[in-house]
Amino acid sequence: MELSGLTIRNFRNLASLDLELPSAGVVVLGDNGQGKTNLLEAMYYLVLFRSLRGAKDRELVRFGEEAFFVGGRANGGAFEVRAGYESAGRRKKISLDGNPVTRISDAVGKILAVSFAPSDRGIVAGPATGRRRYLDVLLSLAEPGYLARLTEMRSALKQRNAALRRGRGDEARAFDEPLASAGARVLEARTRWVERWSPRFGALTAALGERAEARMRYRTHRPPTADARSQFLDLLASHESRDLRRGMTTAGPHRDDLELSLEGRELRMYGSAGQQRTAAIALRLVEAETLRDSAGSPPIALYDDVFAELDEDRQARLLNLIHETLPGQAIVAAPRESEVPASMLDRPRWRVKGGRVAA
Ligand code: ATP
Ligand code: MG
Numbered sequence: 001m002e003l004s005g006l007t008i009r010n011f012r013n014l015a016s017l018d019l020e021l022p023s024a025g026v027v028v029l030g031d032n033g034q035g036k037t038n039l040l041e042a043m044y045y046l047v048l049f050r051s052l053r054g055a056k057d058r059e060l061v062r063f064g065e066e067a068f069f070v071g072g073r074a075n076g077g078a079f080e081v082r083a084g085y086e087s088a089g090r091r092k093k094i095s096l097d098g099n100p101v102t103r104i105s106d107a108v109g110k111i112l113a114v115s116f117a118p119s120d121r122g123i124v125a126g127p128a129t130g131r132r133r134y135l136d137v138l139l140s141l142a143e144p145g146y147l148a149r150l151t152e153m154r155s156a157l158k159q160r161n162a163a164l165r166r167g168r169g170d171e172a173r174a175f176d177e178p179l180a181s182a183g184a185r186v187l188e189a190r191t192r193w194v195e196r197w198s199p200r201f202g203a204l205t206a207a208l209g210e211r212a213e214a215r216m217r218y219r220t221h222r223p224p225t226a227d228a229r230s231q232f233l234d235l236l237a238s239h240e241s242r243d244l245r246r247g248m249t250t251a252g253p254h255r256d257d258l259e260l261s262l263e264g265r266e267l268r269m270y271g272s273a274g275q276q277r278t279a280a281i282a283l284r285l286v287e288a289e290t291l292r293d294s295a296g297s298p299p300i301a302l303y304d305d306v307f308a309e310l311d312e313d314r315q316a317r318l319l320n321l322i323h324e325t326l327p328g329q330a331i332v333a334a335p336r337e338s339e340v341p342a343s344m345l346d347r348p349r350w351r352v353k354g355g356r357v358a359a
Contacts, residue, residue: 002329005073010062012038013355025330030352036333040302046072046111057085109141112299114288116306120280131258142294152182165247184228187253194218204282212262219257298328308339
């Protein structure tokens with residue numbers, strides 16, 4: 001997978017860019033605050049139609065402007081993805097090869113990329129929300145139908161919670177069935193993925209230089225059995241009085257966690273900064289392998305300032321793994337050339353200053 005051309009209008013501090021990208025990718029250099037991360041965020045917008053950093057669409061519109069646009073030509077022009085957003089009316093429009101898509105999920109994952117950033121450590125060290133988001137993004141990109149089920153689950157949950165807040169158990173119950181149907185599919189996909197990839201996560205963490213054994217485990221109320229849907233229905237029924245008291249749905253996949261541990265101890269609580277960073281990189285590599293397997297070719301790799309903070313040994317180990325897993329297009333951002341590994345410098349360089357790009 002590669003991005004061959006990129007057009008940006010009023011996305012963050014990037015006013016107007018029309019760029020051609022080489023197959024190998026580019027090295028993006030520039031001082032702090034000039035727009036390097038914004039450029040990667042714009043590229044990733046074409047993957048998920050959401051901000052990589054979790055920002056709201058309206059925050060992506062350039063200050064003082066009304067709308068932004070990002071368009072990308074992929075695989076040498078084989079297809080084209082465009083996304084636009086207008087602050088007025090909060091309207092988002094996505095098109096594929098010029099045809100508007102009605103459901104965003106139909107266009108999600110047409111372009112595939114994996115983004116590595118120092119803030120990824122937050123996935124390991126932060127609250128469960130970040131780890132669920134990691135799983136949801138990855139499965140939305142890798143598994144057909146996952147995003148649609150997730151959207152259904154969220155919508156049922158929202159309505160059920162609204163009824164619970166009004167103290168209406170009878171109204172809330174009407175959403176149990178849609179919540180359980182969609183939620184069971186989400187739960188099954190997540191547990192299946194974690195089981196399948198946990199050994200690989202351990203192997204990658206070891207390959208990155210970690211000596212302690214790393215694992216991931218999906219933590220849920222009750223691990224799904226053959227019939228996850230009716231199990232979830234039972235769970236909702238048994239929690240109903242508590243849900244009513246609290247005014248929200250207190251059990252379900254929206255409360256689960258992806259537990260990451262070293263020698264059986266949770267990395268979130270006991271991991272050192274370096275161990276958490278290593279685990280975060282392993283998560284991104286596992287994500288890259290998952291996408292590569294589902295799409296049949298490696299995703300685009302976006303590296304935002306990730307090499308500088310690794311010691312030499314871990315940097316060399318990471319480069320080996322990248323060489324295997326992500327041999328395709330790489331966009332490597334850093335303030336200075338000295339912070340980019342020598343083996344990645346054999347690509348054209350772009351300099352970013354004040355939201356402009358000079359090749
Ligand atoms: P660093 O090396 O510090 O990570 P960077 O080059 O990655 O820097 P970015 O995060 O891409 O920097 O860009 C940050 C700049 O973008 C800031 O100056 C910020 O004020 C500006 N910015 C953020 N959002 C918007 C927006 N909606 N409109 C205009 N400018 C914005
Ligand atoms: Mg940055």
